[in-house]
Amino acid sequence: MRQTLRLGIMGGTFDPIHYGHLVTAEEALAQFDLERVVFMPTGRPVAKSHQRVTSAEERFLMTVIATAPNRDFEVSRLEIDRPGATYTVDTLEDLHREHPDAELFFITGADAVWEILTWKEPERVASLCRFIAATRPGYDLSRFMESRNGRLVEEKVEFMEVPALAISSTDIRRRVADRRPIRYLVPEAVAAYVHKRHLYAGGAEGV
Numbered sequence: 001m002r003q004t005l006r007l008g009i010m011g012g013t014f015d016p017i018h019y020g021h022l023v024t025a026e027e028a029l030a031q032f033d034l035e036r037v038v039f040m041p042t043g044r045p046v047a048k049s050h051q052r053v054t055s056a057e058e059r060f061l062m063t064v065i066a067t068a069p070n071r072d073f074e075v076s077r078l079e080i081d082r083p084g085a086t087y088t089v090d091t092l093e094d095l096h097r098e099h100p101d102a103e104l105f106f107i108t109g110a111d112a113v114w115e116i117l118t119w120k121e122p123e124r125v126a127s128l129c130r131f132i133a134a135t136r137p138g139y140d141l142s143r144f145m146e147s148r149n150g151r152l153v154e155e156k157v158e159f160m161e162v163p164a165l166a167i168s169s170t171d172i173r174r175r176v177a178d179r180r181p182i183r184y185l186v187p188e189a190v191a192a193y194v195h196k197r198h199l200y201a202g203g204a205e206g207v
Helices: 021-029 056-067 088-098 110-116 122-128 143-148 148-158 168-176 188-196
Strands: 006-012 036-041 071-074 103-109 131-133 157-161
Touching: 006 021, 006 056, 006 088, 021 036, 021 056, 021 103, 021 131, 021 157, 036 056, 056 188, 088 103, 088 122, 103 110, 110 131, 110 143, 122 148, 148 157
Parallel strands: 006 036, 006 103, 036 071, 103 131, 131 157
Antiparallel strands: none
């Protein structure tokens, strides 16, 4: 019987959540033998403080809608309900207090991992979790090894190819603004929510 909970944390803005996110989470669940994946929509992402981001509640609801059919997925309000700016290190410390015996695997895109490792307390972040970095086929990994955190990457980051990462939230927002279809890029219920709430009608610029 397994003694340690292997918990995946899927971090992201999810503006909107799409099939690339869901495929990535499902692949990580299988490849790394995770017990479940917790989707963690960002509250006030520091890296996007100068950009227009859909409200946290709208992004949270879209994430709940998208993940509801999968019993191995859940959605956390941890970052949304925390006041102030969102830092990964604070989220991981909160999760460790909540699950003191769990092994945490933070799942996100490779570029996002690289950015996190240049932000607040990267050594502390790396001590609290392992990273699963999702990449597109043919992605150049040299930037990770050549960065000042290259050794940290070698020890704490696992790379995972996900072809569906060609889907982009930015492209989806632009498609909505241009009145182009997003069917088969996002779950049908998410597409319905986007259109019902008139999200992204103002365009994707600056996001």
